[in-house]
Amino acid sequence: MKLRVKLAFLLGIGAVLGTGVGIGTANASSFTTNPGIVKTKKTIRLYKDSARTAKAALVKKGNFLKINDVVKKGNQVTALETNHHQYITANRAFVAKTKGYQNPKRYYQVHYQQIKPYGQVGYTVKRGFEGIKTWYIMRKMGTFGGYDKYNQATYNAVKRFQSRHHLKVTGNVNEATWLKMGFSRKAWTGIDSYVAPLKVHAWQGRKAHIEAMIHQAYRYMGNPYLVGSSSSPKYGTDCSGLVMQALYAGGINPAPISAIHHAFPGNEWNSRNLWASKKLMHVAYNHRQRGDLVFYYQPGTHTIWHVAIYLGGNRVIESWPPRIMVQPIRNGQRSDIAGIARVFH
CATH class of the missing domain: 3.90.1720.10 (endopeptidase domain like (from Nostoc punctiforme))
Structure with missing residues (x-):
């Protein structure tokens, strides 16, 4: 009698977990709607077909998968289809719904939308400034000697340039002075606003x-x-x-x-x-x-x-x-x- 009870118990576990590496069966603990992204709770098997008979690779515990669809046969969920058109178990014992990979909260959080520029796009360049716009200005003014820091010589040269071209004489390079130097309006904002694509x-x-x-x-x-440069890969940077x-x-x-x-x-x-x-x-x-x-x-x-x-x-x-x-x-x-x-x- 005890043997029958134990056998029935083991068969019940098998029905939930399935056989092999994370095969699983559809039941009340399976996903019935698309979870979007899942994280593996155990090592699971990828399959080439929705019936999960043609084996593909193994996916280790702690990995993430993008889910395209929930595959059903009649009213029964049979698998989850990944964005690479492979198939995994829908059983929650093996995969968990998640927002995706993320650092612990006390550290920098991982963004999944393009990061936006932080600061004023199209800033005026003044004494003490560095970076790509300063590099362009100093080369134009003939004051660049290998170190792109807006120095007094550049300030004086800009004042003379502004005076010659009937601009307001400030020694600072605003957009009007930048354009008069022959640089483009696109570069004026584009140099500042570049953020590497996600x-x-x-x-x-x-x-x-x-x-x-x-x-x-x-x-x-x-x-x-x-020095002070951090823009597009068409330019240099510092460390x-x-x-x-x-x-x-x-x-x-x-x-x-x-x-x-x-x-x-x-x-x-x-x-x-x-x-x-x-x-x-x-x-x-x-x-x-x-x-x-x-x-x-x-x-x-x-x-x-x-x-x-x-x-x-x-x-x-x-x-x-x-x-x-x-x-x-x-x-x-x-x-x-x-x-x-x-x-x-």
């Missing part, structure tokens, strides 16, 4: 977010180091300017640290602001992983002066004079590592 989706996991970030950084490879655009591509908005403000006086060292942010988790050097940020001290001090993106294999991608490049994590120019900060968890 290259990853909510239903993709940590690895995809890291790769989106690194892919954006590689788009700047070979471009010149330009934190490169990191900010890479973060945008991975869905991270570190505002009030921003690409626009990076050109403003006092924002040259956004590597320090990122290091000080409590929304990045600091981890031990020995625990570094691909996609982490590597921060460096200025030699002989405890002042942060550089940040790079760790690629693995003791290599980083960084903007360091004279250009954006891949380098060893330590070299003769900067080797005093302050620590490691993790972006994606």
